[in-house]
Amino acid sequence: MYFLSKELYFPPVSEASYEGILAVGGDLSTERLLLAYREGIFPWFEEDEPILWWSPPQRxxxxxxxxxxxxxxxxxxxxxxxxxxxxxxxxxxxxxxxxxxxxxxxxxxxxxxxxxxxxxxxxxxxxxxxxxxxxxxxxxxxxxxxxxxxxxxxxxxxxxxxxxxxxxxxxxxxxxxxxxxxxxxxxxxxxxxxxxxxxxxxxxxxxxxxxxx
The missing domain is CATH 3.40.630.70 (Leucyl/phenylalanyl-tRNA-protein transferase, C-terminal domain)
Known part of the structure; x- marks a missing residue:
């Protein structure tokens, strides 16, 4: 699982876990969200969790x-x-x-x-x-x-x-x-x-x- 920094980057979606979790952390800036969606990635997490980024094996x-x-x-x-x-x-x-x-x-x-x-x-x-x-x-x-x-x-x-x-x-x-x-x-x-x-x-x-x- 990849831990995001301030750098505007996501690893290849092929590196996602079996469940589809690709990365943790980062932010919800407009730039990062747009990059994510265009790469087939989306955020999904609860209030008490860090930001989780997903790209599930089935869509x-x-x-x-x-x-x-x-x-x-x-x-x-x-x-x-x-x-x-x-x-x-x-x-x-x-x-x-x-x-x-x-x-x-x-x-x-x-x-x-x-x-x-x-x-x-x-x-x-x-x-x-x-x-x-x-x-x-x-x-x-x-x-x-x-x-x-x-x-x-x-x-x-x-x-x-x-x-x-x-x-x-x-x-x-x-x-x-x-x-x-x-x-x-x-x-x-x-x-x-x-x-x-x-x-x-x-x-x-x-x-x-x-x-x-």
Missing amino acids: MVVNPNEYKVAKSLRNILNRKIFDITFNQKFSDVIKHCQTIKRKGQKGTWITDSMYEAYMKLHSLGIAQSVEVWQQGKLIGGLYGVDLGKVFCGESMFSLVPNASKVAFVSLIEKLKWENYHLLDCQVHNDHLEKLGAFEISRENYLKILKSSV
Whole structure:
């Protein structure tokens, strides 16, 4: 495992541990975060841990051009019970993702330092959000990092059933319209799999990434 210094550097992702941990330490500066995402690396750690940088051997992704919306979810979209916006309430979205309680999770990996770092990325137009509204109230959404033709999803939240699913599908449809190559969902979880995401190898992910940014 590589311990980062002030130097703006990451080791080759092939040196990551079996679980995908590549490096420890460094900072969350805009420059380091951009370097990380462009190399297929992302930060993921809890409040009482040092900064951990990951590049897992399997990457959870969606190909926007091949994605098929489930019939039940398409029916929800067609009913138009939700309103969708993009990049209107980024701060509120990330705050909801930070504070919402999740089953089997004691705390949050979105620390205050992470919040500040991604707010800086948002001010540069790099970190973006999707908002889901119902009767004028923000009830769901997601945020992530836009690398040009690859969008790296970070976190999503839902205050009412299906709101985060609507945000997820709305993002995919936007990415498809804008000819994006991939939505990166980072690591596997059952919820993402049910939404249609699937795993590819780190090598294949990096090939797509390098041809896209």
